[in-house]
Amino acid sequence: MSSGNKNKRWKFLSWLIALALITPVLVMLFSGIGSSTELFSHLWQTVLPTYISNTIQLAILVVTFSILFGVPAAAIISQTNVMGKKYLRWLLMLPLAMPAYLVAYLYTDLFDYAGPVQRFLRASFDWHSPLDYWFFDIRTLLGAAIMIALVLFPYVYMLVRTAFECQDQHLIRASRSLGYSLTQSFMKVSLPLARPAIAVSASLVLMETLADFATVQYFAVNTLTTAIYDTWLEYGDLSTANAIASILMLLILFTVIAEQRARAGQRHQSNRLNNQIKEKKLSVAQHFFAAGFCWLLVIAGFILPFLLLIMMALDYATLEQLNELLSSGFNSLQVAFYVASITTFIALLLSLFKRLHYSKWRDHPLQISGFGYAIPGTVLAMAMLATLGPIDHWLNGVAKLLDITAPGLILSGSIFAIILALVVRFAAIANGTITSGVEQIPASLDLAPASLGVTLNKSIPKVHLPLLKSSIFVAWLLVFVEAMKELPAVLLLRPFNFETLSTQIYQLISDERLEQGAIGALLIVLFGLIPVVYLNKKESSV
Amino acid sequence: MTVLLTLRQLSVALQQKPILSDVNLTLAEGDILGLVGPSGCGKTTLLNTIAGFVEQHKGSISIAPDMVIDANNLIAPEQRNIGMIFQDYALFPHLSVYKNIAFGLNHIDKAEQATRIDTLLSLLKLTDYSERYPHQLSGGQQQRVAIARALAPQPKLLLLDEPFSNIDARLRNELMLELRSLLKKLGITAIFVTHNKDEVFSFADKIAVMHQGRVLQSGTPIDVFHQPSSWLVADFLQIGSWLPVIEGNDECFTAIGNIVKDTIADQRKDNEQQYLLLKPQHIALMPEGEVNVNIEYVRITEHGFHYLLSSLTDDKRLSFEQLSFYSHHVFAQGEKIAIEILPHNYQLFSK
Known part of the structure; x- marks a missing residue:
């Protein structure tokens, strides 16, 4: 647009918000990198190599397993006539709703020495002690990797399946007319063409893995996230925690760059779903194998843990627990409500700024505000502490000078820090949803009101907002759900005695008492289903 | 082969x-x-x-x-x-x-x-x-x-x-x-x-x-x-224009002249409205004749002027809207001229 709105306050506010969202992370990075070399060399000589190597090993394993689970599933669903395809198509997305730490806890319960599986085996084979038989140990790095991959592989499945389904079928036909069978053509043409999609989804999985805290903490695998948590909460060493967070942040940055490059490679992919895919007709044995593979993933990643949770809830739920959940649930709702409302408001302000304002850099505030999606909650928490702590300190100093009661940790020690951290983390979700809504509005509608003598100030509430109603709702809902589920940032930033649903569940899991929070855990899973249903609906309407 | x-x-x-x-x-x-x-x-x-x-x-x-x-x-x-x-x-x-x-x-x-x-x-x-x-x-x-x-x-x-x-x-x-x-x-x-x-x-x-x-x-x-x-087939390949025809005893009538029945080489289907397939090269100007078509549209091509003609007849069964005709003579749109069908192996079709 050549002209556009020239409102200076709008411009100022947009830039202020964008900068406010990015400042804490910059502060943390500078203070982390600027921390004494002595501290780094000490860390390097003691724990850091283990943390880093564990983190990298975990990341590689999770990505590998996610690809091993997700790519074959995508191929089976998109390329074959596998039995139950209609259902498996969306069932395979459900594990996304399951937090990895819940799966980890439930499977540990199921498979460890005192669990039903080993008890049954011992009883059946007359074994008496661990010396009599070998059984895999789930509480290992490998175990953690499988648990995390079981709930993250749907990212790979979804993106790669879409890539397969959008491929130009003439390419497959060309390959066949050149002498390759359907299966050979898949290997020679479809799979190589899906490489960018595999890379993008792998980097999403990688980001989520680097951000994981609760699963590895539960399995006592020391990674960078658990290190941040331990050094801050157990030893109270803010500068060390900051330094570790900065290292993790750098790892994330590499991933983001890798993802951007992979996305650039997707230019061959069209976004048009192709309905003339020639399905491979499977033999009975192949049906059994392919459907079995998919069902195994659905059962292991969702159905089994979900059923275990339901059973737990039925067995142990009491009114008292419900009462306890109510107060933490209220806190969760409160946090999620603020976060969802603020991010949605910001997304609206910035997307419309990008669309309607005349200024040259009008798309930058939106971009800047969305950078936080890749940053792990633990890192964000450190960023909030690194930034808000000194501000609190300064405020208290000012109060002392003015001889009024010191406000205490009014920013860093309150729900404010949690909300700010979550707004930074989830702004990208709201931005994405609202921007795509804005893009659906024809550009002529920006100009039409002016031609009718209606100013922009009046046309935004009269034209744009009504058209964006459903986008606003979806953005709000998606952020709300994510904010309900978020754990590590809240865990690190919560004021004393402040519990949310997820921190309470996490506490119960650490104390091996999940039974008492089974209803809450179910609630988290059910909330998690909302965005999955939304994703499914969105893509089936393409 | x-x-x-x-x-x-x-x-x-x-x-x-x-x-x-x-x-x-x-x-x-x-x-x-x-x-x-x-x-x-x-x-x-x-x-x-x-x-x-x-x-x-x-x-x-x-x-x-x-x-x-x-x-x-x-x-x-x-x-x-x-x-x-x-x-x-x-x-x-x-x-x-x-x-x-x-x-x-x-x-x-x-x-x-x-x-x-x-x-x-x-x-x-x-x-x-x-x-x-x-x-x-x-x-x-x-x-x-x-x-x-x-x-x-x-x-x-x-x-x-x-x-x-x-x-x-x-x-x-x-x-x-x-x-x-x-x-x-x-x-x-x-x-x-x-x-x-x-x-x-x-x-x-x-x-x-x-x-x-x-x-x-x-x-x-x-x-x-x-x-x-x-x-x-003829219509898809745009081989010529269609001229409505009414069958008489020895002759067939069209809006721009009659053709003798014996000279019809090809005739498909009886008892339906028949059309003569008329290629541009089988149409000639008749400078002395009575005007029978109106020039609806003029286009310049590498083969000379391309005209689309409509009939002037009052008989609805014989009238046509678009007859293709090439000529080196210059006519204006709306001008009325006289044309005739050159003898050839006539082909009649019904739709």
Whole structure:
């Protein structure tokens, strides 16, 4: 647009918000990198190599397993006539709703020495002690990797399946007319063409893995996230925690760059779903194998843990627990409500700024505000502490000078820090949803009101907002759900005695008492289903 | 002349809807067949059925010497040894020009591969582009890569789906002649699909006109042009204009003169409104005659002035709106002139 709105306050506010969202992370990075070399060399000589190597090993394993689970599933669903395809198509997305730490806890319960599986085996084979038989140990790095991959592989499945389904079928036909069978053509043409999609989804999985805290903490695998948590909460060493967070942040940055490059490679992919895919007709044995593979993933990643949770809830739920959940649930709702409302408001302000304002850099505030999606909650928490702590300190100093009661940790020690951290983390979700809504509005509608003598100030509430109603709702809902589920940032930033649903569940899991929070855990899973249903609906309407 | 391809009573239905019905065709080795017809007539489906991408329900496809494909013996596309050039070329975006051409050659040894590819590269003037990727090429270059890729495995039959539709109109003729001489030089048997009648006449040795899943007529372009078998064929190929005719005892009447019945060479179907197929070269000016047509539209072409004429008659059964007529005389739009039908082998059709 050549002209556009020239409102200076709008411009100022947009830039202020964008900068406010990015400042804490910059502060943390500078203070982390600027921390004494002595501290780094000490860390390097003691724990850091283990943390880093564990983190990298975990990341590689999770990505590998996610690809091993997700790519074959995508191929089976998109390329074959596998039995139950209609259902498996969306069932395979459900594990996304399951937090990895819940799966980890439930499977540990199921498979460890005192669990039903080993008890049954011992009883059946007359074994008496661990010396009599070998059984895999789930509480290992490998175990953690499988648990995390079981709930993250749907990212790979979804993106790669879409890539397969959008491929130009003439390419497959060309390959066949050149002498390759359907299966050979898949290997020679479809799979190589899906490489960018595999890379993008792998980097999403990688980001989520680097951000994981609760699963590895539960399995006592020391990674960078658990290190941040331990050094801050157990030893109270803010500068060390900051330094570790900065290292993790750098790892994330590499991933983001890798993802951007992979996305650039997707230019061959069209976004048009192709309905003339020639399905491979499977033999009975192949049906059994392919459907079995998919069902195994659905059962292991969702159905089994979900059923275990339901059973737990039925067995142990009491009114008292419900009462306890109510107060933490209220806190969760409160946090999620603020976060969802603020991010949605910001997304609206910035997307419309990008669309309607005349200024040259009008798309930058939106971009800047969305950078936080890749940053792990633990890192964000450190960023909030690194930034808000000194501000609190300064405020208290000012109060002392003015001889009024010191406000205490009014920013860093309150729900404010949690909300700010979550707004930074989830702004990208709201931005994405609202921007795509804005893009659906024809550009002529920006100009039409002016031609009718209606100013922009009046046309935004009269034209744009009504058209964006459903986008606003979806953005709000998606952020709300994510904010309900978020754990590590809240865990690190919560004021004393402040519990949310997820921190309470996490506490119960650490104390091996999940039974008492089974209803809450179910609630988290059910909330998690909302965005999955939304994703499914969105893509089936393409 | 050996027959390479024979289609017998070929029928295809997709979701219970018949797409092709009872298609019979033969094609001699080395010939180029042009399949024409309006969009949706089933010509691309016919191509895809021959290639093996669409399954036939009835009838057979025989490819000399010994391949017979019918509903009980569907041979997979990759085993038919049929090359195909797609409308969008379908070049593999992740492979270089060289590797695209080498794609179908994995069964022969590297040395032979290299010679074959080099020959094709130079034949199609692609030698300088062999390391480029498809998106770095122009449309014409992409088409040449698609041709080289399809020819590399030396297929028995080459299928081309609207090969010129993505090419700039000005380049189209040149490319068409180029491709035709290449196919002739290599002695390749080919079928190509188009909805453009000019392409068939300049590219094909034999044409087949399709309509609603059936082949209405096939033969050499000249035969079809001179003896269209039905109103639909003549109309689709725009062979001439239609002049309504009323039959009398010895003569037939039209709005611009009568024709003697005995001289009618061809007459299809009785008891329906008949139309005379009138080609522009069979119309002449009659300077002394009584005016009988009005000039509706004037266009300048390389063959002189092209006029569309409407009749002046009051008889509704004989009146017409668009009669094509070429002349070097200059007339103005709205001018009224006199024309007559030159004697020739008259052909009457009913719709």
